[in-house]
Amino acid sequence: MTCLLFIALVIIIAILFRNFLGKYNLQNINLLGSKDMFSIDTQNTHLGLKDKNIIVKFAIISDTESDWEALKSALNKIKGENVVYVFHLGDITQLGVPEDLQKAKGIFAESGLDVYSIPGDRDLWKSKGIDGYNLAMGEDYGYRMVSGINILLINNSDEYEGIGQEQFNYISENINNSDFVMLHNPIHFDAFPLVGSKGMGEYSEEVNDQRLALLGMIRNSTVKAVFAGDQHFFREAVDLERPGLYYYFMGALTQKRQIQLPSYAVVTVYEDGDYTVTKTPL
Numbered sequence: 001m002t003c004l005l006f007i008a009l010v011i012i013i014a015i016l017f018r019n020f021l022g023k024y025n026l027q028n029i030n031l032l033g034s035k036d037m038f039s040i041d042t043q044n045t046h047l048g049l050k051d052k053n054i055i056v057k058f059a060i061i062s063d064t065e066s067d068w069e070a071l072k073s074a075l076n077k078i079k080g081e082n083v084v085y086v087f088h089l090g091d092i093t094q095l096g097v098p099e100d101l102q103k104a105k106g107i108f109a110e111s112g113l114d115v116y117s118i119p120g121d122r123d124l125w126k127s128k129g130i131d132g133y134n135l136a137m138g139e140d141y142g143y144r145m146v147s148g149i150n151i152l153l154i155n156n157s158d159e160y161e162g163i164g165q166e167q168f169n170y171i172s173e174n175i176n177n178s179d180f181v182m183l184h185n186p187i188h189f190d191a192f193p194l195v196g197s198k199g200m201g202e203y204s205e206e207v208n209d210q211r212l213a214l215l216g217m218i219r220n221s222t223v224k225a226v227f228a229g230d231q232h233f234f235r236e237a238v239d240l241e242r243p244g245l246y247y248y249f250m251g252a253l254t255q256k257r258q259i260q261l262p263s264y265a266v267v268t269v270y271e272d273g274d275y276t277v278t279k280t281p282l
Contacts, residue, residue, distance in 0.1 A: 047236055049278060050268075052270040053270060055269045057083045057269070058086065058266070058267050059085070061078075061264040062090060062120075062230070063230065064093075065252070066094040066095075068104075070253040071104070071107055073282055074262075078113065085114050088108075088118070089230075090157055091184065092123055097126045098132055101133060104117075118183065119140050119155055120185075121158070130157075130158070141153050143178075149180070150177055151178065153183070154214075160204055168210075180223065181223050181225075182227045183200075185200040185202075185228065186231060187214055188228075188237065198230065199228070218245070219245060224245070225245070225275070227250060231249050232254075233251065233258065234250060234265070237249075248277050251264070263282055264279075264280055265280065
């Protein structure tokens with residue numbers, strides 16, 4: 001009886017997974033054995049490098065959660081790839097205590113790289129709200145230009161209060177001049193079975209309304225891609241309402257609470273405006 005129940009469960013899971021693949025129009029599922037569970041490429045993917053003239057490369061890391069050795073290793077590896085600009089998409093620390101925020105700041109400085117960060121929900125837990133993060137790291141949102149590429153950094157780390165009006169005004173003023181958007185909590189949910197709708201608006205209807213408003217602003221702009229952390233699972237997804245808009249969910253640097261290897265991503269931007277996103281295991 002136990003064996004029959006197990007076989008039935010396997011069949012049900014296989015059917016659900018097959019239906020998921022059909023619904024979300026995914027291709028190229030590569031089983032990677034013990035090194036990784038699987039990676040998913042969407043059609044018209046930006047995941048493969050291209051033979052074009054390069055304007056700039058920058059790295060994106062996320063969810064270090066006070067794993068300082070992993071952070072140092074990632075920054076050293078990034079430096080070895082001749083990448084200068086690095087963006088950390090939050091959950092830098094495990095609990096947001098001042099000592100950990102200062103520790104991260106020191107590691108950023110020691111790397112010699114230009115590191116820009118935004119807070120994650122964990123970076124607010126034991127600090128004095130966003131004030132603790134600001135004291136250690138400086139601004140929690142803003143606009144960065146790297147080699148002519150415009151990047152809008154958004155702080156949506158507060159899962160219960162969301163984004164303040166001042167920042168929303170800032171976003172609306174700068175969104176149409178942005179090539180890429182980076183934030184911690186995902187704003188696009190593709191119903192991926194392992195993480196579902198984990199992200200902005202998960203705990204509050206008001207914050208979810210903010211998410212939808214932000215998503216609408218991005219869809220109505222010329223933003224090419226949105227990069228988010230928090231989910232601890234790297235993948236690419238396309239916006240079905242605006243097919244030229246892509247979403248990238250960063251893998252985590254910490255080894256805790258994930259089924260993939262720790263990783264970061266390198267974004268390569270080309271002269272013709274195209275780009276690629278390369279996942280790099282730690």
